[in-house]
Amino acid sequence: MNEKIRIVIAGPRGRMGKEAVELVSETASFELAAVIDRMNEGKLLSDIEGFRGLDVPIFTDPAECFQHSNADVLIDLTTPERGYLHTKTALEHNVRPVVGTTGFTSEQLEELTALAEQKGLGCIIAPNFAIGAILMMKFSEMAAKYFDDVEIIELHHDKKLDAPSGTAIKTAEMISNNREVKKQGHEDEKETITGARGADFEGMRIHSVRLPGLVAHQQVIFGAGGQTLTIKHDSYNRASFMSGVKVSVETVMGLNTLVYGLESILD
Ligand SMILES: NC(=O)C1=CN([C@@H]2O[C@H](COP(=O)(O)OP(=O)(O)OC[C@H]3O[C@@H](n4cnc5c(N)ncnc54)[C@H](OP(=O)(O)O)[C@@H]3O)[C@@H](O)[C@H]2O)C=CC1
Ligand SMILES: O=C(O)C1=N[C@H](C(=O)O)C[C@H](O)C1
Numbered sequence: 001m002n003e004k005i006r007i008v009i010a011g012p013r014g015r016m017g018k019e020a021v022e023l024v025s026e027t028a029s030f031e032l033a034a035v036i037d038r039m040n041e042g043k044l045l046s047d048i049e050g051f052r053g054l055d056v057p058i059f060t061d062p063a064e065c066f067q068h069s070n071a072d073v074l075i076d077l078t079t080p081e082r083g084y085l086h087t088k089t090a091l092e093h094n095v096r097p098v099v100g101t102t103g104f105t106s107e108q109l110e111e112l113t114a115l116a117e118q119k120g121l122g123c124i125i126a127p128n129f130a131i132g133a134i135l136m137m138k139f140s141e142m143a144a145k146y147f148d149d150v151e152i153i154e155l156h157h158d159k160k161l162d163a164p165s166g167t168a169i170k171t172a173e174m175i176s177n178n179r180e181v182k183k184q185g186h187e188d189e190k191e192t193i194t195g196a197r198g199a200d201f202e203g204m205r206i207h208s209v210r211l212p213g214l215v216a217h218q219q220v221i222f223g224a225g226g227q228t229l230t231i232k233h234d235s236y237n238r239a240s241f242m243s244g245v246k247v248s249v250e251t252v253m254g255l256n257t258l259v260y261g262l263e264s265i266l267d
Contacts, residue, residue: 004029005249008071008095010036010062010086012045015159016077016100019238020245021045024075025054027246032056034069036078036086062086066093073249076101080162084108091115091123096255098248099125100241102166113258122255126262127166129244133218134262136233137171140220143229144178147222151184151198155209155217163208164199167218170261172201175220179204 007024011017012035024030034057035045041060045051059065066074066089074090076083080103087097091112104112109125116123128134144150154168183203191197198207216235221228235241244262251265259265 004031005253006031006033006070006072007249008034008036008065008069008074008090010074010076010082011078011101012037012051013039013048014077016238016241018050019242020075020077021051021054023242023245030249033071034059034065036060036062036065038082062089063093066090066095071095073098073252075099075245075249080104084112087112087123087125088115091119091121094119094121096122096252097124098245098252099123100129100245102127103162109260113260116256116258120256122252123258124248124252124255124262124265125258125260126244126248127170128216129241129248129262130216130233130235131244131266132233132240133167133216133235134244134266136218136220136231137167137174137261138263139231140171140222141174141178143220143222143231144175147224147229148179148182149184149223150175150179150204151221151223152204152206153209153219153221154206155211155214155219157214157216158210158212160210163210164206165208165216165218167216168206168208169201171218171220172204172206174261174263175204176202 024032037058040058043058045054045056074097076086076099083101090097152168154165181202198205220231
């Protein structure tokens with residue numbers, strides 16, 4: 001019988017973290033080794049309401065967690081600052097990170113890429129784990145060959161910390177593979193209220209909507225003479241991300257570099 005993949009989850013009490021705990025508990029080839037939580041240091045996860053039967057240790061300090069848990073993989077679903085620290089510490093302790101946390105800077109991504117390379121370790125940083133969202137990004141990249149003008153509207157719940165979303169940034173980066181830098185709109189346009197035209201990524205605009213009731217949604221609207229093309233994806237719950245988390249954990253075990261975005265590891 002193959003050995004189980006031993007997993008640490010950072011952020012187990014969060015919206016995504018709870019789903020990830022459930023995924024790992026229900027997957028026969030996975031084993032929850034420990035969790036990283038800023039509260040409840042020294043307790044067991046089973047001491048916290050909602051995690052009955054999960055007798056795994058809780059650590060606050062990531063280094064201590066990796067020293068004691070004999071983990072293969074870290075799943076990080078926290079905040080930009082903590083997620084970066086957890087990912088870096090995991091690599092330093094030869095643990096392969098699968099990171100859903102968004103909001104890392106380009107410099108942080110470059111530093112983690114170099115560290116994974118130096119350690120010869122797999123690491124997956126995925127701005128979106130939902131298959132539909134990955135297809136939305138790929139279709140947008142394809143459409144950019146034929147349309148010079150595009151705006152991205154991302155819509156999320158109002159508890160989200162980062163804007164634009166990681167998905168919107170990744171979408172803009174993929175579109176830019178097939179698009180020349182171009183300032184869109186009227187050359188003399190002026191914002192009478194600052195921010196009206198959204199964030200500027202190489203001349204394409206990204207608009208961030210935050211409202212209670214939303215989960216995670218995005219529209220990519222291409223325009224040309226007499227027509228528009230809209231590519232749209234909606235996640236209505238966090239379970240929609242979990243098949244991507246599962247594939248990422250399985251895949252990262254066989255990688256020896258950092259992969260940013262799931263599009264390159266899906267067949
Ligand atoms: N890649 C993808 O497909 C997806 C990515 N995401 C991303 O995942 C991340 C988590 O999202 P979500 O679950 O909605 O967020 P939540 O706010 O629900 O959960 C965040 C978790 O991180 C913990 N946390 C916050 N600050 C710290 C800290 N200083 N140290 C340790 N832990 C801390 C929180 O604990 P506490 O309760 O104590 O604050 C909580 O458990 C976000 O970056 C989001 O953008 C979300 C959905 C899909
Ligand atoms: O915070 C969220 O909820 C989400 N964050 C990710 C992002 O920033 O793109 C993925 C998804 O959109 C949900």
